[in-house]
Amino acid sequence: MRDLATLPTAHLHVHLESTVRPATARDLADDHGVALIPRPRAFAGFAAFAEANGAVRNCLRRAEDFARVAREFCADQAAQGVRYAEVTFTAASHGERLGDIEMPLAAVLEGLAAGRAETGVEVRVLLDHPRRRSVERFARTVELARRHRDGGVVGVGFAGAEEYPLTPFAALVGEVADAGLHLVHHAGETAGPDSVRDALTTGRAERIGHGLRVLEDPRLVAELRDRGIPLEVCPSSNVALGLLPSLAEHPLSALRAAGLVVTLSTDVPAETGWTLPGEYAAVREVHGWDDAALAELARASVTASFAPAAVRRDLLAGIDAWLAGQP
Numbered sequence: 011m012r013d014l015a016t017l018p019t020a021h022l023h024v025h026l027e028s029t030v031r032p033a034t035a036r037d038l039a040d041d042h043g044v045a046l047i048p049r050p051r052a053f054a055g056f057a058a059f060a061e062a063n064g065a066v067r068n069c070l071r072r073a074e075d076f077a078r079v080a081r082e083f084c085a086d087q088a089a090q091g092v093r094y095a096e097v098t099f100t101a102a103s104h105g106e107r108l109g110d111i112e113m114p115l116a117a118v119l120e121g122l123a124a125g126r127a128e129t130g131v132e133v134r135v136l137l138d139h140p141r142r143r144s145v146e147r148f149a150r151t152v153e154l155a156r157r158h159r160d161g162g163v164v165g166v167g168f169a170g171a172e173e174y175p176l177t178p179f180a181a182l183v184g185e186v187a188d189a190g191l192h193l194v195h196h197a198g199e200t201a202g203p204d205s206v207r208d209a210l211t212t213g214r215a216e217r218i219g220h221g222l223r224v225l226e227d228p229r230l231v232a233e234l235r236d237r238g239i240p241l242e243v244c245p246s247s248n249v250a251l252g253l254l255p256s257l258a259e260h261p262l263s264a265l266r267a268a269g270l271v272v273t274l275s276t277d278v279p280a281e282t283g284w285t286l287p288g289e290y291a292a293v294r295e296v297h298g299w300d301d302a303a304l305a306e307l308a309r310a311s312v313t314a315s316f317a318p319a320a321v322r323r324d325l326l327a328g329i330d331a332w333l334a335g336q337p
């Protein structure tokens with residue numbers, strides 16, 4: 011067995027607001043007089059998670075707060091062997107809350123640039139929009155993504171309550187695609203295959219965040235497989251948020267056996283306490299994947315990314331070298 015700490019990885023599904031170090035969250039909570047909610051062993055459903063996560067989000071107020079967590083994200087990713095990350099950030103939500111639509115994203119991009127200079131980790135940004143929020147909010151998100159495309163924003167995506175259909179956003183989705191931005195949506199996390207189909211058709215998704223229950227619909231599986239749409243699988247998050255009873259019950263191996271492109275991410279590492287190498291180790295230990303299969307998983311995460319060609323080449327060469335090395 012090779013050392014997973016030396017496997018070079020790409021991390022595609024991770025929310026910046028869910029990467030805040032506990033010590034940093036305490037500092038910021040003290041600064042702003044916010045009460046944090048202690049991390050439980052498991053959340054009693056999505057609402058309990060959202061409440062704890064909301065308290066941390068509420069600690070992010072000044073430009074220096076956003077820049078700090080972005081910079082620390084780079085350091086933490088580097089320490090875990092992550093060479094490239096696409097981090098999700100709810101920029102317009104913070105902008106509206108703080109009465110300055112530009113500041114949060116500008117500060118995050120500044121922090122990521124500083125982090126890259128210190129660690130060499132390449133990070134791109136995806137701006138997410140909770141489905142239950144207004145079309146006007148999504149329009150502001152799209153506008154922010156457009157304005158900051160050269161600064162590292164590569165796409166936008168829908169997240170949150172999956173019972174809300176994407177139809178109201180259809181016209182703006184077309185504009186996103188026309189602007190050369192990518193579309194990556196959460197779907198099939200809290201709802202079934204219908205939400206994935208909606209993300210593919212109305213949302214024009216290039217990747218699907220989660221897709222836990224796609225195997226219930228063979229036609230959907232065939233479409234995902236034929237189009238090579240990657241799934242961003244986040245097992246520890248699914249268990250911590252109460253969507254699955256245990257890691258062993260995650261359909262990861264069945265998704266792979268069905269010929270789907272599977273990638274591996276942490277989603278909400280600050281809330282779960284997991285790292286990306288920890289996720290790979292659990293796939294090895296719980297699902298019995300050998301090193302060749304783990305290398306394939308790492309490769310899929312690179313090829314499914316929106317990383318520049320040179321970064322992809324380096325990462326793929328690093329993964330090949332890891333597999334060619336002595337176990």
Ligand SMILES: [Zn+2]
Nearest residue numbers: 025196219277
């Ligand atoms: Zn997520």
